[in-house]
Amino acid sequence: MLITIVESPLDAILKLRHELLRPDRKPEELVSQADISDMAIHLIATINGQTAGMLSAGPEPCPFNPCDNSWRLRGLAVIESARRRGVATALLKSVIARSHAKGARALWGLTRMAAVATHIRLGFETIGEPYEIPPTGPHCSTFVRLTDALVSLLSHPQRPRNVVGRHCV
Numbered sequence: 001m002l003i004t005i006v007e008s009p010l011d012a013i014l015k016l017r018h019e020l021l022r023p024d025r026k027p028e029e030l031v032s033q034a035d036i037s038d039m040a041i042h043l044i045a046t047i048n049g050q051t052a053g054m055l056s057a058g059p060e061p062c063p064f065n066p067c068d069n070s071w072r073l074r075g076l077a078v079i080e081s082a083r084r085r086g087v088a089t090a091l092l093k094s095v096i097a098r099s100h101a102k103g104a105r106a107l108w109g110l111t112r113m114a115a116v117a118t119h120i121r122l123g124f125e126t127i128g129e130p131y132e133i134p135p136t137g138p139h140c141s142t143f144v145r146l147t148d149a150l151v152s153l154l155s156h157p158q159r160p161r162n163v164v165g166r167h168c169v
């Protein structure tokens with residue numbers, strides 16, 4: 001099984017974001033500040049050439065842990081038949097490396113509970129208590145500082161689990 005990560009136009013990402021994450025909203029309603037920056041990164045993952053998931057990131061101030069050069073994660077999703085094969089992990093690793101190379105020094109997100117463990121394994125921590133975002137359910141605020149050491153650690157094929165971080169209680 002070969003997971004490939006490629007950059008994508010925002011239009012294609014918004015269509016997938018609508019289909020996989022927010023069918024209740026139109027694609028054009030799902031755009032945030034981070035998405036439309038010239039620096040933004042929009043990634044699609046494929047398995048053997050078939051679309052398997054997507055993730056975006058771009059510069060946007062972090063509302064719960066302000067710091068310089070923070071980027072927001074947007075729209076992580078993996079199609080149901082491709083889950084639990086490392087696609088989300090590959091997308092997050094790729095965004096960490098690519099955003100760090102473009103000058104990002106922290107990544108943050110409003111993360112659905114289903115994805116929190118995957119974030120923590122890659123060095124994110126949760127900030128504060130879980131909360132509801134209707135209609136999509138419980139979320140945690142997640143945050144990671146992008147250091148040379150973290151990027152280097154995650155670039156190795158095998159790495160220890162639970163680099164840093166803690167779960168919401």
Ligand SMILES: CC(C)(COP(=O)(O)OP(=O)(O)OC[C@H]1O[C@@H](n2cnc3c(N)ncnc32)[C@H](O)[C@@H]1OP(=O)(O)O)[C@@H](O)C(=O)NCCC(=O)NCCS
Pocket residue numbers: 020021075076077078079082083084085086087088089090110111112114115117118
């Ligand atoms: C949350 C979501 C993005 C995770 O995607 P994914 O590609 O399944 O994630 P990964 O495969 O990287 O990791 C998920 C699990 O599979 C395990 N896994 C990864 N590769 C594996 C492999 N090759 N074999 C077996 N298990 C594997 C991981 O250890 C992890 O285990 P855990 O659930 O015990 O923590 C996906 O389920 C999804 O799109 N859900 C709906 C939308 C959503 O919630 N999006 C998040 C928005 S913030």
